[in-house]
Amino acid sequence: MKLVEFIKEMNKICPEYYAEDWDNPGLQIGDLQQEIKAIYLALDLKEDTIINAIKCNADLILTHHPLLFRPIKKVTKEDFIGKRIYSLIENHIAHYAMHTNFDAFFMREIIDKKLGLKNTIPIMNNSLLEKDKNIFDNEYENSYEKEYKAFRNRSSIGIGSVGELEREATVKEIAEKIIKEFKVSSVRIFGDENRKIKKVGVLGGSGKSEIDTAISMGASLYISGDVDHHAGLDAVEKGISIIDAGHFGLEHVFTSYMKKRLSYMKEKVKDFSEIKIEEEEPKEPFTTIYEEINFNGRRNNLW
Numbered sequence: 003m004k005l006v007e008f009i010k011e012m013n014k015i016c017p018e019y020y021a022e023d024w025d026n027p028g029l030q031i032g033d034l035q036q037e038i039k040a041i042y043l044a045l046d047l048k049e050d051t052i053i054n055a056i057k058c059n060a061d062l063i064l065t066h067h068p069l070l071f072r073p074i075k076k077v078t079k080e081d082f083i084g085k086r087i088y089s090l091i092e093n094h095i096a097h098y099a100m101h102t103n104f105d106a107f108f109m110r111e112i113i114d115k116k117l118g119l120k121n122t123i124p125i126m127n128n129s130l131l132e133k134d135k136n137i138f139d140n141e142y143e144n145s146y147e148k149e150y151k152a153f154r155n156r157s158s159i160g161i162g163s164v165g166e167l168e169r170e171a172t173v174k175e176i177a178e179k180i181i182k183e184f185k186v187s188s189v190r191i192f193g194d195e196n197r198k199i200k201k202v203g204v205l206g207g208s209g210k211s212e213i214d215t216a217i218s219m220g221a222s223l224y225i226s227g228d229v230d231h232h233a234g235l236d237a238v239e240k241g242i243s244i245i246d247a248g249h250f251g252l253e254h255v256f257t258s259y260m261k262k263r264l265s266y267m268k269e270k271v272k273d274f275s276e277i278k279i280e281e282e283e284p285k286e287p288f289t290t291i292y293e294e295i296n297f298n299g300r301r302n303n304l305w
Contacts, residue, residue, distance in 0.1 A: 037061065126161040
């Protein structure tokens with residue numbers, strides 16, 4: 003399958019057109035006429051991502067986050083972005099990203115399902131999607147019947163959710179569920195961990211800008227990533243608890259979802275059956291160091 007044909011298939015899943023205005027999804031680097039025989043999936047395009055893709059003989063790296071968010075003035079090996087561009091071109095590897103268009107179509111539902119949220123409405127409405135729910139043609143409907151029908155039946159489309167848990171749970175219990183369901187080592191809580199919660203707001207990635215929106219929608223807990231010190235403290239003062247699960251924490255589900263999606267497409271889409279699909283092993287981009295406490299409840303002297 004040529005890269006141009008692969009991109010057409012991706013735009014049937016979640017068209018680039020429906021990304022947020024500030025975003026830059028789609029083809030980042032590559033030759034549209036290049037043959038794609040192997041795809042490597044990752045959340046971010048890091049240097050070691052490229053190294054692993056080369057080992058897998060990948061022709062394409064498909065990520066959630068784009069390598070190029072804003073214009074660059076020059077490409078050199080001395081620049082940390084330029085170095086990766088050079089490496090991709092030298093190894094004939096294309097790079098394609100599915101970012102906020104993926105968030106609007108699928109990320110919200112994946113996260114909601116893992117958290118067990120019901121009766122959800124989006125935090126950030128996508129007006130283009132609301133206006134144009136009939137964008138998909140018969141080819142899409144016939145190829146992806148189940149998800150097509152689910153899409154058409156959604157009352158609203160957008161990024162992030164506010165919804166209800168099936169039963170009340172404490173902030174701590176919800177935090178423990180996140181650690182289990184998203185396979186992360188830790189989360190951070192702002193506010194009382196024993197507070198009981200029924201209505202939850204959640205937005206994958208960096209979502210502190212929507213804390214006030216979640217409050218206005220009646221959420222008593224907001225789950226997102228990249229919530230800084232002051233934003234967390236201010237949120238608690240405004241009456242909402244915060245769980246910061248990290249930017250990676252909620253969004254790394256992109257790779258496992260897309261592996262399943264592409265594997266399904268291998269059975270349904272012409273010229274897709276022979277494509278090899280590899281997935282980067284999810285790994286948190288940082289290490290959390292915990293202070294050791296002995297059985298007497300005293301801190302060990304590590305020095």
